[in-house]
Amino acid sequence: MIFKKKVIVLFLIFLATLSACNDPEVKEINVGFIGPMSTRATDLGIDPSKAMQLAIEQYNSSKSETQPQINLFIEDDKWEKEMAKPAYEKLRKEHNIDVLFISNTDGTIELQDKIIEDGVIAINPLNNDKLLSSLNKNTFKIAKSTEEVHKALGIRMIELGIKKVLILHFPNDFMTIGGNAIKDILTENGIENKLIEIKKDQTNFTEILQTAKETETEAYVFLGYNEFGFAMKQARDLGIEAPFFGSTTLLDPVFFSNSEGAIVGTECTFFTPLDGNYILANEFLESFKKRFGEEPFSIWPPLQAYDAMNILINEVKTINEDKSKDVTQVDWLRNRLLNVKYYQGVCGNISITSDGSSRGIYFSLYKVESDGKLIKIKR
Amino acid sequence: MKIRTKLILSFGVIISVLCIEIILNQIISDNAADTYQKLKTQALPTLRILDKFESVNNEFFLLSSNKVYNSNLPLDSQNRLNGILEVELPYLKTELVQLSKNLELNEEISIKSPVIIELTNDLISLGNEVNNLLVLKDDYADSEKMQTAIALVENDISTKHAQLKTNLLILKVNYGNLLEDYQNEFSQNLKSLSNIILITGGLGILFGIGIAFLVIRSISKPIRALNTAALRVSSGDYDADISLNGNDELASLGDSFNIMTSSLKGNFELIKSNNKEIKQQEERIRKVIEASPAAIILMDPTKKISLINKQTEKLFGYSRVDLIGESAEKLIPLRILNKGSIVDDIFSSKNKIDTLGVDQNFYGLTKNNEELPIEISLSFIEIHGQDMILASIVDITERKQQEADIKKYVEQLKSKNKELEQFSYITSHDLQEPLRTVLSFIDLIKEDYNDKLDKELNTYLNYISDASIRMSHLIKSLLDYSRIGHKGKIEMVNCNRILSSVTADLKYKIEESEAEIHYGDLPTIEGYKLEIRLLFQNLITNAIKFQKKTEVAKINISFEDKWTYWQFNIADNGIGIREEFQNKIFVIFQRLHNREAYDGTGIGLSHCKKIVELHGGEIWVSSEEGIGSTFHFTIPKNIE
Known part of the structure; x- marks a missing residue:
């Protein structure tokens, strides 16, 4: 009897040892997205979320048995950094997310400690700047370079022979970094400029604009969101005929309506299929339209988000084959993302550098022709 | 050569050809796979990278040159x-x-890659x-900027670009040649493979055709001969022997075929002989059935008659044609059928053999609607899986008459017997009266004329008195004999108690004779109590009486349980009975000894016999003169 018991105990130990040796298969990867689904800059939230959803659906529908299911859970931060933490906590609590996509630079910075603590990989699919690159090792930026994009605007103004520039920017990191990039290049080239940070909900810019007009400002740069539609209208109402420049956010429909058409002619940096992999980008747009009934209003956010999500999918789909039991999931995924050297995406050929930022997405200069329409500027 | 050997050899040759083909194919396939692997992992990836490198290098040089010389880039x-x-x-x-x-260190691309990487780094640096x-x-x-930029492009970038291009070009050419070599080798391998398949396939086909032709020819000819012989056998010609040359399986089959035909012939003759015997047996059985004194009817489960014999026709007056296929109920009077179908009863009790008509009145119905008493023995039998009833019918008209006669005679006998017993009783009883008168008068004579009677007359009177007393005893015995079983009733009789009572009654005689009586635990039996007591008393008295003068009588009473009856044994060590007298001792008034030697009436054993027979048992003696006798009697356990 005692012998039998010993045999049973040994057998159970053997089974336990066996089960301990097997690295449990990853069945699901939960991905969260925190973005502006309402209030402000919704073109950076709604369509990118759809693009990510499309990428996940395409993967889940064709994945093999051994590949993990990927689930997407979305939270609205109303483009406010204060909203990032509650949204993240909710995603972690309710869905135990493994990877977080967040488009707001301030929000990304806000969550730095939490993602390291929780072992979550954060990916910003819209912005990629030096500030973000200086953050922790779990943060990746699969997007255009904020500084370069705005530097291109500065170069454009220099090439146009503009001598005095007013730069107004929204009080967040992205627009601040963009404004500073413009300011730097202008200053380096001896162009007089003034960088003013507006208030978050400011809609009346008459005083600033009136002052700029009086000081013979030759160009106006509006780095922000739909509130600057009012500024453009107010500028034209003040009789300012100087050219307007804007950031990548001009195609928000509210922006146009707030400007009452004053936005037409504004030059900005933007990204269209022509700037990336034209064939893949058009395929994506067709799929997007087929899935959601319409094309995205502002093209570059969903294009970048689609690439960012597909880069993640391209790596995690082999997790059950490639990840050894000695490596944690977060370490494995971080290492895989850092080794992305040549991903042929809709935005072009993308690589990820050692600081987690990406290279390969390059914006061009465009001009607003009408509501939602841009034309490329030739030098 | 045996067919098996031929086939093994044939297939062996074909399999050998196939094996050679497989081995050659495998060798060449391995070479081809090796070449393909080199193509896939070495030449093609290298060329792909080199192509891409060259393309990017050229594009970079063009774009950088364009940048320098075009301010509106x-x-x-x-x-x-x-x-x-x-x-x-x-x-x-x-x-x-x-x-x-992934490649070996001595691969050209491995050797040159550090140079290419260094040149690429330089170009990236210069481009930036x-x-x-x-x-x-x-x-x-x-x-100043322009001069520097132009110098960078025209000197540095151009040089590095050219160096990179040259390196890439050399590698491309070499790897192009290598690719071509691999492709040629691969193509050659495939061609060789194809040739081997063609040649070995062709050889295999030729071998196959040749072997198939030889084997088919060696098989088909004997098979045709066998087929012809088999057809002859099937048409009844068992003398169709065949002769096949060689010592292969078909020749052996031919021999077996000949043995088979011979065996078939013998078997058919045996079958014929058996059939004849069967027919004879059938004929015998038919004759037996036909000759049977009883009428025999075979019925199927639906009570339809399927067979009858001649006696049936005779008994019932029907012909076979009239009865075959008809219901057996046709032969039973309606009044009996109305009481319930006897045939149905019989069918409901399979394997039961029943007899109708014995101890009961059963009748058959003839064609002329006459009833006749019959006795039917019904047997359930199974013929060819079908339940059947075999009825054996006997006309018992004569027997019935005989039985009636016997019954009449028995009644008459009983009446006579009764009369005789009555006569015996009356006679015995009435005879006592004159005897008593005689004795009374003798007593009176002796009493009244005592002084007048002389000695001789007294003696005569004594003789008359003794004879009268003896006659009285005889008459009394006779009366007792006739009374046996008249007033008794059957009851349970404890033999131990009976013997105890008898020995008590015979106490005086036993003590006087010093006889020893032994008996164990005796059973309780059914019987007439008084008669059983008398039976034991007579036999014990007999044993005491006929003892030797020189020995003490030893009487041993025992019994045996004989399943349906009890057997009692009363053994003594008396004088014994000579064998020739052993049958006479049970006859009434039969004496073996004179009265002077052994007193008695000579009716005791007759009583015993009558008592035993009254109970339905038997009595007999086994004895040896001078040794002793043993009286045996049996009493059935169930007395009717």
């Missing part, structure tokens, strides 16, 4: 240049390193320098 071109510098050239470097790692120099249109107006 479109932003798209600038972006592309940035893409090459930031993504594509670093990626190609990584790919080249990876490829080198040009990019940084010429950012704005104004930079193009800056002669």
Whole structure:
């Protein structure tokens, strides 16, 4: 009897040892997205979320048995950094997310400690700047370079022979970094400029604009969101005929309506299929339209988000084959993302550098022709 | 040569050809796979990277040159240049390193990859320098910047580009040649493979056809002969022997065939003989059935008659045609059928053999609607899986008459017997009266004329008195004999108690004779109590009486349980009975000894016999003169 018991105990130990040796298969990867689904800059939230959803659906529908299911859970931060933490906590609590996509630079910075603590990989699919690159090792930026994009605007103004520039920017990191990039290049080239940070909900810019007009400002740069539609209208109402420049956010429909058409002619940096992999980008747009009934209003956010999500999918789909039991999931995924050297995406050929930022997405200069329409500027 | 050997050899040759083909195919396939592997992992990836490298190198040089000489360089071109510098050239470097790692160190690409990587790094660095120099249109107006930029492009970038291009070109040419060699080798392997398949396939087919022809020919001829012989046998010609040459399986089959035909012939003759015997047996059985004194009817489960014999026709007056296929109920009077179908009863009790008509009145119905008493024995039998009833019918008209006669005689006998017993009783009883008168008068004479009677007359009177007393005893015995069983009733009789009572009654005689009586535990039996007591008393008295003068009588009473009856044994050590007298002792008034020797009436054993027979048992003696006798009697356990 005692012998039998010993045999049973040994057998159970053997089974336990066996089960301990097997690295449990990853069945699901939960991905969260925190973005502006309402209030402000919704073109950076709604369509990118759809693009990510499309990428996940395409993967889940064709994945093999051994590949993990990927689930997407979305939270609205109303483009406010204060909203990032509650949204993240909710995603972690309710869905135990493994990877977080967040488009707001301030929000990304806000969550730095939490993602390291929780072992979550954060990916910003819209912005990629030096500030973000200086953050922790779990943060990746699969997007255009904020500084370069705005530097291109500065170069454009220099090439146009503009001598005095007013730069107004929204009080967040992205627009601040963009404004500073413009300011730097202008200053380096001896162009007089003034960088003013507006208030978050400011809609009346008459005083600033009136002052700029009086000081013979030759160009106006509006780095922000739909509130600057009012500024453009107010500028034209003040009789300012100087050219307007804007950031990548001009195609928000509210922006146009707030400007009452004053936005037409504004030059900005933007990204269209022509700037990336034209064939893949058009395929994506067709799929997007087929899935959601319409094309995205502002093209570059969903294009970048689609690439960012597909880069993640391209790596995690082999997790059950490639990840050894000695490596944690977060370490494995971080290492895989850092080794992305040549991903042929809709935005072009993308690589990820050692600081987690990406290279390969390059914006061009465009001009607003009408509501939602841009034309490329030739030098 | 045996067919098996032929087939093994044939297939052996074909399999050998196939094996050779497989081995050659395997060798060449391995070579082809090896070549293909080299193509896949070595030549093609290397050429792909080299092509891409060359293309990017050329594009980079064009874009950088364009950038220097075109102040209106479109932003798209600038972006592309940035893409090459930031993504594509670093990626190609990584790919080249990876490829080198996967290849052997002595591979040309592995040897040259450090040079290519260094040149690429230089180009990236130079490209970034040009990019940084010429950012704005104004930079193009800056002669110093322009001079530097042009120098960078025309000297440094151009040189590095050319060096890289040369290296790439040499590698491309070499790997192109290598690719061509591998392709040729691969193609040659495939061609060789194809030739081997063609040649060995052709040889295999030729061998196959040849062997098939030989084997078919060696098989088909004997088979045809066998077929012809088999057809002859099937048409009844068992003398159809065949002769096949050789010592293969078909020749053996031919021999077996001959043995088979011979055996068939013998078997058919045996069957014929058996059939004849069967027919004879059938005939015998038929004759037995026909000759049976009883009428025999065979019925099927639906009571339809399927067979009858001649006696049936005779008994019932029907012909076979009238009865075959008809219901057996046709032969039973309606009044009996109305009481319930006897045939149905019989069918409901399979395997039961029943008899109708014995101890009961059963009648058959003749064609003339006459009833006749019959006795039927019904037997359930199974013929060819079908339940059947075999009825054996006997006309018992005569027997019935005999039985009636016997019954009449028995009644008459009983009446006579009764009368005789009555006569015996009356006679015995009435005879006592004159005897008593005689004795009374003798007593009176003796009493009244005592003084007048002389001695001789007294003696005569004594003789008359003794004779009368003896006659009285005889008459009394006779009366007792006739009374046996008249007033008794059957009851349970405890033999131990009976013997106890008898020995008590005979106490005086036993003590006087010093006889020893032994008996064990005796059973309780059914019987007439008084008669049983008398039976034991007579036999014990007999044993005491006929004892030897010189020995003490030893009487041993025992019994045996004989399943349906009890057997009692009363053994003594008396004088015994000579064998010739042993049958006479049970006859009434039969004496073996004179009265002077042994007193008695000579009716005791007759009583015993009558008592035993009254109970339905038997009595007999086994004895040896001078040794002793044993009287045996049996009493049935169930007395009717």
